[in-house]
Amino acid sequence: MISENLxxxxxxxxxxxxxxxxxxQVSRQAVAKWEKGESVPDLTSSIALANLFQVTLDNLxxxxxxxxxxxxxxxxxxxxxxxxxxxxxxxxIPKKARELFHLQQGDRLIIVGDEERGLAIVPEEQMSxxxxxxxxxxxxxxxx
Numbered sequence: 700m701i702s703e704n705l706x707x708x709x710x711x712x713x714x715x716x717x718x719x720x721x722x723x724q725v726s727r728q729a730v731a732k733w734e735k736g737e738s739v740p741d742l743t744s745s746i747a748l749a750n751l752f753q754v755t756l757d758n759l760x761x762x763x764x765x766x767x768x769x770x771x772x773x774x775x776x777x778x779x780x781x782x783x784x785x786x787x788x789x790x791x792i793p794k795k796a797r798e799l800f801h802l803q804q805g806d807r808l809i810i811v812g813d814e815e816r817g818l819a820i821v822p823e824e825q826m827s828x829x830x831x832x833x834x835x836x837x838x839x840x841x842x843x
Contacts, residue, residue: 701745701760702736704771708752708759709734711770723747749774792820 709719709730716730723744732738740748749756753773762771772778779793792802800822802808807823 700763701739702734704754704759704762705730705748706734708748708754708771712752719748719751722751 709716714722716734717727720727720730724747725740725744729738729740729744733740739745745756745759749759752759752771754762754771755774758771777796777799779796782790782793784790796802802822809821809823809826810818811821812818
């Protein structure tokens with residue numbers, strides 16, 4: 700997995716093996732061996748690679764696209780899998796997503812949509828905090 704992820708990330712970022720090697724201070728041959736699966740980077744090099752490509756260390760090492768053709772996500776972005784829309788419009792949010800975002804039974808979620816970009820699900824509490832930040836008046840009240 701790490702060998703494929705390294706090669707894909709390098710190509711996506713339009714870098715040569717030599718450029719990657721220079722940036723993380725290893726030899727080009729080391730990068731070539733990692734991409735071929737002949738060896739694996741040590742922890743220090745793995746952390747440097749994750750930082751270089753702005754991905755999590757876990758995704759660098761373990762990510763598999765599972766035949767979906769999805770690239771390794773950048774740090775802070777997640778792909779939790781595919782959910783199926785039920786007969787009455789219900790979906791089940793994957794456990795990993797519920798845990799990461801601390802969602803619990805009974806939490807209220809807001810569904811927002813953009814006809815060009817799709818749907819988003821936002822916890823009501825976060826949306827309320829956002830709205831309170833933008834509720835400032837556009838024009839200050841006049842004194843006249």
